[in-house]
Amino acid sequence: MSNLLSGNEYGEPLNKRDDILHIHFLNRHIPTWFSYAFLIIVTIFVVLLLLLFIGKKEVRNIVIADANGERQDEFIYGSWPALENEDFFKKTKNKFISQNADFLEVDLSDMVIRYYEDGQLKIEKTVLHKGKEGSWWETPAGLYNIKYKTKNHFSSFGQVNMPYSMQFQGNFFIHGPTTYPDGTPTSSDYSGGCIRVALEDLKEIYAEVDVGTPLLVFEDSFNGNYEKKDYGNKFPVSEGASYIVADLENNFVFAEKNSEEIKSIASITKLMTALIAVEYINIEKDVVVDESMLATTSIPRLKVNDSFKVIDLLSLLLLESSNEAALAIANPLGKTVFLDLMNKKAKAIGMNKTKFADTNGVLSENKSTAQDLFYLAKYLYHNRSFILHMSMGNENRIAYGTPAFYDLNNLNEISELSDEIGGKIGISSSALETMLLVTNVQIDNESRPIAIVVLGSVDVKKDIVEIVNYIQNNFEFN
Numbered sequence: 001m002s003n004l005l006s007g008n009e010y011g012e013p014l015n016k017r018d019d020i021l022h023i024h025f026l027n028r029h030i031p032t033w034f035s036y037a038f039l040i041i042v043t044i045f046v047v048l049l050l051l052l053f054i055g056k057k058e059v060r061n062i063v064i065a066d067a068n069g070e071r072q073d074e075f076i077y078g079s080w081p082a083l084e085n086e087d088f089f090k091k092t093k094n095k096f097i098s099q100n101a102d103f104l105e106v107d108l109s110d111m112v113i114r115y116y117e118d119g120q121l122k123i124e125k126t127v128l129h130k131g132k133e134g135s136w137w138e139t140p141a142g143l144y145n146i147k148y149k150t151k152n153h154f155s156s157f158g159q160v161n162m163p164y165s166m167q168f169q170g171n172f173f174i175h176g177p178t179t180y181p182d183g184t185p186t187s188s189d190y191s192g193g194c195i196r197v198a199l200e201d202l203k204e205i206y207a208e209v210d211v212g213t214p215l216l217v218f219e220d221s222f223n224g225n226y227e228k229k230d231y232g233n234k235f236p237v238s239e240g241a242s243y244i245v246a247d248l249e250n251n252f253v254f255a256e257k258n259s260e261e262i263k264s265i266a267s268i269t270k271l272m273t274a275l276i277a278v279e280y281i282n283i284e285k286d287v288v289v290d291e292s293m294l295a296t297t298s299i300p301r302l303k304v305n306d307s308f309k310v311i312d313l314l315s316l317l318l319l320e321s322s323n324e325a326a327l328a329i330a331n332p333l334g335k336t337v338f339l340d341l342m343n344k345k346a347k348a349i350g351m352n353k354t355k356f357a358d359t360n361g362v363l364s365e366n367k368s369t370a371q372d373l374f375y376l377a378k379y380l381y382h383n384r385s386f387i388l389h390m391s392m393g394n395e396n397r398i399a400y401g402t403p404a405f406y407d408l409n410n411l412n413e414i415s416e417l418s419d420e421i422g423g424k425i426g427i428s429s430s431a432l433e434t435m436l437l438v439t440n441v442q443i444d445n446e447s448r449p450i451a452i453v454v455l456g457s458v459d460v461k462k463d464i465v466e467i468v469n470y471i472q473n474n475f476e477f478n
Contacts, residue, residue: 089218092143096214103214104146104205106174106195108139113174113197115205123208125201128177130194139195140279140383142348144168144215149206156282160186163199164206168215170279176202241432241457244370245467248381248438248449254471259370262353263455266426267321268368268436269361271376274314274387276341277329283311287328295360297323299409312404318391318424319408326360335359350375364430370453373436377451381421381438388422388438412437416465421449425460433460441468444477 096103100119106112108130115123130139146166153165153175162175176199178186195217197205242258277283289306301316302308302324310332316325330338338359346354351372357365380388389395391412412425414437423437434455440447450471457463 105216107218115208123205129196141217146211146213164202241454242370243454244374245452248378248451262367262369264364264431265366265368266428266431266434267361268424268426268434269366270317271424272342273326273359281310281332285310287331293324293327295323308404319410321411323360330359349379370455373453374451377436377438391422392420414461433457435460441471443475
């Protein structure tokens, strides 16, 4: 009995342990001051976590309709052909508003950037500069989300400081006025395709935007908002290859046959290779040729240890359909990453039945439909027209020095046509002959940009010439 009164199980006198807080660990008493200190530290840590959780904005899961008006619960980011339709853009924006979402909107026609909080317009500022239309650095329209943000970003692409940067697509950012490494401001019209906003205006927006915030980038020239033309007659469906022929400005389909049939596409694949290259790689980057890049190709030009800029490799890729150039271009990102970006881009622009298996189109598993490839033609025409121009040898090289290759063969040219904008031919045993071509066609003395996609032909250039002649001779404006 005296032991129970005189002490506890640790041998401590009971009249000595009347503190509010005491802790034992491994049968040892922890000093009272340490116990209180530990409790205070844990309490402060929990409070900080709660404050961070409460203070962080929720980036809501947006529910929108896809291009066919069907519900989709996942907000798919990227460049959407559906945005070419002004009504679709407005419906998407209104859906954001109705769901009380936080989102950014950039109107490249009115040069305005807007931030909406809980579906309500909170901030509206002027856009000072965007990428030049038709250039390598043209700002891409589409639906995106903010992938990364930092107050101090140095662009390895442009070798300039880009304050308050918010990345939304590859090399494209929203940022403040740029300066060179020594602090000297760049010229007011300097741009690598990004969206530039005055510093104080951008600081206000930057403070509100979280990583993951949806971003809508829209421009009138992208939405097909041209004078609407109505055509009479219909192109007769004949036996042979699957195809689609349509006006790129008003979406009128002159002709189609089995346009949703999945077929091998051969070197049309290289158009997507070029698209990923210009959106994710500095086209002035040097690539050193190694053994892994040498492959069977129409006109071999690469040698081990040679070094070429990506822009020169793109000329080989598009004009001479170089399989070697396709392998070399993918090298900076790595084959796996590059191929993954090709397939993600396809889905982002509506090419839902398309699958890329390599960067050069050699494998028969590179498959698509005429309709999907029309979406690609439309995206290139409205957003990356310089790729089409390069495929005809008409790219603007003024800012990029002397070309590494001269007298390249243009495998895409059709001698009977006088106003080709660009495209790509492909030939293989599995695909037969394929071609995606964008060309101006005279209808009622007006030049119209027409996309022609033909898959599984035995003489694709002959088929395209006959299609163009038929359109010119049998269609007129009502």
